[in-house]
Amino acid sequence: MDTDDLQECIHHRFTQVKLLETALTHSTYAYEHGEEKDNERLEFLGDAVLELSISEEAFARFPNLPEGQLTRIRSRLVREASLAAMARELGLHEHIRLGRGEDMHGGRERDSILSDAMEAVFGAIFLDAGYETARHAILRICEKHWPDEVMEAKAKDYKSRLQEVTQDRNKSLPVYVLSDTHGPDHAKLFDVEVTLPTGELFHGRGTSVKRAEQTAARAALEHLGEE
Amino acid sequence: MDTDDLQECIHHRFTQVKLLETALTHSTYAYEHGEEKDNERLEFLGDAVLELSISEEAFARFPNLPEGQLTRIRSRLVREASLAAMARELGLHEHIRLGRGEDMHGGRERDSILSDAMEAVFGAIFLDAGYETARHAILRICEKHWPDEVMEAKAKDYKSRLQEVTQDRNKSLPVYVLSDTHGPDHAKLFDVEVTLPTGELFHGRGTSVKRAEQTAARAALEHLGEE
Numbered sequence: 135m136d137t138d139d140l141q142e143c144i145h146h147r148f149t150q151v152k153l154l155e156t157a158l159t160h161s162t163y164a165y166e167h168g169e170e171k172d173n174e175r176l177e178f179l180g181d182a183v184l185e186l187s188i189s190e191e192a193f194a195r196f197p198n199l200p201e202g203q204l205t206r207i208r209s210r211l212v213r214e215a216s217l218a219a220m221a222r223e224l225g226l227h228e229h230i231r232l233g234r235g236e237d238m239h240g241g242r243e244r245d246s247i248l249s250d251a252m253e254a255v256f257g258a259i260f261l262d263a264g265y266e267t268a269r270h271a272i273l274r275i276c277e278k279h280w281p282d283e284v285m286e287a288k289a290k291d292y293k294s295r296l297q298e299v300t301q302d303r304n305k306s307l308p309v310y311v312l313s314d315t316h317g318p319d320h321a322k323l324f325d326v327e328v329t330l331p332t333g334e335l336f337h338g339r340g341t342s343v344k345r346a347e348q349t350a351a352r353a354a355l356e357h358l359g360e361e
Numbered sequence: 362m363d364t365d366d367l368q369e370c371i372h373h374r375f376t377q378v379k380l381l382e383t384a385l386t387h388s389t390y391a392y393e394h395g396e397e398k399d400n401e402r403l404e405f406l407g408d409a410v411l412e413l414s415i416s417e418e419a420f421a422r423f424p425n426l427p428e429g430q431l432t433r434i435r436s437r438l439v440r441e442a443s444l445a446a447m448a449r450e451l452g453l454h455e456h457i458r459l460g461r462g463e464d465m466h467g468g469r470e471r472d473s474i475l476s477d478a479m480e481a482v483f484g485a486i487f488l489d490a491g492y493e494t495a496r497h498a499i500l501r502i503c504e505k506h507w508p509d510e511v512m513e514a515k516a517k518d519y520k521s522r523l524q525e526v527t528q529d530r531n532k533s534l535p536v537y538v539l540s541d542t543h544g545p546d547h548a549k550l551f552d553v554e555v556t557l558p559t560g561e562l563f564h565g566r567g568t569s570v571k572r573a574e575q576t577a578a579r580a581a582l583e584h585l586g587e588e
């Protein structure tokens with residue numbers, strides 16, 4: 135099986151080409167040809183390699199996003215439809231070894247088969263060359279599937295985002311008030327209240343007024359379903 | 362906060378101790394003390410580091426297990442109760458920084474809080490020193506939580522396992538018959554049928570009789586719910 139062009143697209147030249155071949159072998163083909171190995175175990179591994187690569191990158195790209203949003207961004211990238219699209223971009227469908235019946239019934243175009251093979255290829259790169267190499271290849275392949283600017287904008291600070299939201303919805307801005315302080319001078323805590331144009335009130339606490347405002351703005355955004 | 366003994370138990374000496382402190386900071390504590398960072402983002406990252414470490418190890422430890430069983434083994438290790446148990450063994454509960462209310466209501470003993478902190482610690486080691494270091498620490502901490510010998514026995518070859526199962530259930534052995542061969546001599550395929558004491562029949566195909574028997578035995582085990 136000739137995988138030279140594929141290896142070029144993947145940006146990894148395999149030392150153990152057999153790994154790539156196994157990654158491209160669907161269970162129906164293995165069964166028909168009496169081969170012991172199909173791509174299911176590599177898919178198991180590749181799924182976890184993909185998950186960590188994307189998590190590490192999302193963590194670094196969006197230093198201000200809370201865990202819930204990081205999870206949402208990650209699940210967008212690792213879902214079946216996204217992986218199948220990446221597989222098609224690499225021409226993986228032309229290389230997958232499928233059983234005859236499966237092939238005749240359009241298996242080569244099926245998202246689940248393409249997505250499984252894509253994950254198996256990630257697993258194969260990981261076994262062939264380790265985490266760092268696999269991560270680099272994965273990030274290149276995923277690059278254009280990251281959420282667009284709208285989503286990145288969400289990484290902006292909470293206060294600016296709340297301002298945009300109330301401008302949009304109410305043509306008016308939120309109002310921040312320092313409502314209380316606690317503790318001795320060297321360890322003071324500040325309580326801030328933010329009031330939205332709708333009259334709704336949210337609290338925040340922080341080691342500075344600015345931080346307390348951010349916390350209050352985040353609480354408001356969460357309530358508005360914008361967090 | 363003194364984390365010397367904890368770092369010893371974790372088998373990692375942090376360069377950036379602040380990361381470990383953040384990993385041990387529950388959101389209720391961060392809120393009460395106006396700290397910007399809690400352990401939720403590190404938990405997001407640690408979850409993925411744990412997943413890959415366990416996947417890589419399971420893949421290597423059980424070279425004959427199909428994907429479904431690897432997934433089952435992994436989920437046993439990464440589930441909340443297992444992670445909470447590991448956290449308790451390390452004395453993590455003594456170090457977690459909890460909000461007052463949460464602490465008074467027994468939060469320090471809650472599996473979900475312990476398990477989240479455990480994952481956050483894995484994320485912190487990963488950020489501090491990279492994948493390989495984190496993997497080593499994780500495998501040490503998880504070591505005694507791997508499934509016992511019964512589960513490892515499942516990794517044995519399918520034919521032996523089927524034999525044990527039918528002995529157990531029916532006090533009798535399965536019977537294998539070569540039912541057909543295909544293809545030219547240099548690429549011959551063998552079809553084998555295995556009949557269970559119950560009369561049930563399963564097929565397998567392989568590039569040797571032995572491999573075809575394994576495939577047939579695996580099909581039988583799957584049907585019997587033993588796979």
